[in-house]
Amino acid sequence: MNKERAPHISLHPHFTFYNLQYQRMKVFKFGGASLSSVERIRNVADILSLYTKEHVIVIMSAMGKTTNALEKVVEAFYSGNKEEALRLFQLIKQSHLTTAKYLLVTSYNATLEDLNAFFTEVEWLLHDKAVQSFDYYYDQVVCCGELLSSRIVSAYLNEKGITNRWFDVRDIIRTDNNFREANIDWPATKENLIRSNIQNNPGIYITQGFIGSTDQNESTTLGREGSDYTAAVFANILDADDLTIWKDVEGVMSADPKLFPSASLINQLSFSEVIEMAFYGAQVIHPKTIKPLQNKKIPLHVKSFLDPSLPGTVISDKSSKNLPPVIVIKANQVLIHLQSKDFSFVGERLMSTLYQLFAELNIKPNLIQTAAINLQVCFDDRQDKIEHLAQMASEIFDVQLEKNLTLLTIRHFTEDLLANMLHEKDVVLMQKNKETVQALYR
The missing domain is CATH 3.40.1160.10 (Acetylglutamate kinase-like)
Structure with missing residues (x-):
């Protein structure tokens, strides 16, 4: 049965605003x-x-x-x-x-x-x-x-x-x-x-x-x-x-300017770079927003409504070059420690079951680290979903939770910057590749 709702204004198919030549x-x-x-x-x-x-x-x-x-x-x-x-x-x-x-x-x-x-x-x-x-x-x-x-x-x-x-x-x-x-x-x-x-x-x-x-x-x-x-x-x-x-910012910044006053404007970004940044939690543009634009090569401008005269950031299919380090900090993280109950290897079958649980609860891990018989998974601490996940996972794993952690991600990092950011931090997990480093700390 169709649901009734309040009437709304409809578009007239022949509505025209002006007798002017529009360009785009x-x-x-x-x-x-x-x-x-x-x-x-x-x-x-x-x-x-x-x-x-x-x-x-x-x-x-x-x-x-x-x-x-x-x-x-x-x-x-x-x-x-x-x-x-x-x-x-x-x-x-x-x-x-x-x-x-x-x-x-x-x-x-x-x-x-x-x-x-x-x-x-x-x-x-x-x-x-x-x-x-x-x-x-x-x-x-x-x-x-x-x-x-x-x-x-x-x-x-x-x-x-x-x-x-x-x-x-x-x-x-x-x-x-x-x-x-x-x-x-x-x-x-x-x-x-x-x-x-x-x-x-x-x-x-x-x-x-x-x-x-x-x-x-x-x-x-x-x-x-x-x-x-x-x-x-x-x-x-x-x-x-x-x-x-x-x-309310001048464009896409290299970090949250509220946390890092020295954050710099990034004038140009590629679609793929923005997807990477968003994947790691940067408050830029969600990947699902990028895909319809990328498919048709439609450029995206991020501009300041406080000062429209500023150039802002252009996101397009052009490759990004000479990017500064991009810092993302996610507080309120929870680390789930999972160990196979019978000390069997955490192989394809257990991982498949675990990802099915993620899909059922509609939650995305921020970091995963695997070993022979155990793995550690980091999430945003959404209490209802985390508790449900822990309960479901306990049928096949021994489960422990560690809360109140912080996840640092740096794209295009330098070793000096990483050392400075982690100074006096108690690091629980770290993963690093050529472009990106992630560190979970207490």
């Missing part, structure tokens, strides 16, 4: 930090005002920490505390209504109608009892954040004379029902996007990242880097000239 299509993605205040939303408008004569698809995240706040709503609801869930959601409602009041004048009432439809969509669910999985309810509630932010910003842009068309991305992005980590149905999504006729009607379009919909109209989310991925999907299907992700 661009895809932009603005994250939560760029929408976290009235001032920053105004800044987004200033950026988009430079592109009013171009064909631009704008993907937006939820405002600021809205996703985190909505997660608290789901947790309260699923634990049976309906009153607390509704109270927390009321705070989110008021926050967005306040933002809308500060930004909007002539279109406030019309926008309020749309916002109320989204509020109702969530409140209707919160008044019910939980009979499905936590992940199902997570997606039905958390998707609201992107819908609210994009609708408010779209209305504000139109008031500022930046003509745009808003649409519900759930009408375009079709997924399976693997809630919280939904997989995109590419053929159906491409068909929906082509049918929308966006590619033949130039102008600025505003929509949402991170979310999609099953063929039963159930909302889904694409994982925590889902907004970037959404932007890459649009760029791929529409053969965009490029994709720009707007961040």
Whole structure:
């Protein structure tokens, strides 16, 4: 049975913005930090005002920490505390209504109608009892954040004379029902996007990242880097000239500037290098975002929304040369010590069983070290999943856990830098190859 949901604005197949000659299509993605205040939303408008004569698809995240706040709503609801869930959601409602009041004048009432439809969509669910999985309810509630932010910003842009068309991305992005980590149905999504006729009607379009919909109209989310991925999907299907992700840093940095003030900007990176960096935990671009771009050689720009004049970083199929050391630090790591119960070799059969457990729990090891009868595996300490893994693995291994560890990864390392980073650290594990070193320490 198809799920009912609030009505949403549809795209008219013959909608045209201007009688102007457009030269290219661009895809932009603005994250939560760029929408976290009235001032920053105004800044987004200033950026988009430079592109009013171009064909631009704008993907937006939820405002600021809205996703985190909505997660608290789901947790309260699923634990049976309906009153607390509704109270927390009321705070989110008021926050967005306040933002809308500060930004909007002539279109406030019309926008309020749309916002109320989204509020109702969530409140209707919160008044019910939980009979499905936590992940199902997570997606039905958390998707609201992107819908609210994009609708408010779209209305504000139109008031500022930046003509745009808003649409519900759930009408375009079709997924399976693997809630919280939904997989995109590419053929159906491409068909929906082509049918929308966006590619033949130039102008600025505003929509949402991170979310999609099953063929039963159930909302889904694409994982925590889902907004970037959404932007890459649009760029791929529409053969965009490029994709720009707007961040609160000047581009891709050699390390987290909050931890390393001397971190330097990397002007140019290859797709493959970014995938390597992301694999080791660098907060750059998720590999799943890179693949749709790499397949069609669509360059990705990472630029600062705080200062759009800065050059930022260009990620493309050109090889990366003379890169500085790239430092990634992941705290809150857990090391699982596994030893075969009968002292048999940890061979193909045991490793295959272990990887099946990883797949079932949807967790990825950050580091693995094997020996004859034992192995050690390092993960992010997601308590629920780690405990479940330890319990399942204990059927075939003797299991021990060690927590509160830190994982250091350095791409393009030097021995001097490595020695300096590990000075007075109690190293538990280390792996090293020509390009990359990883050290897990207490």
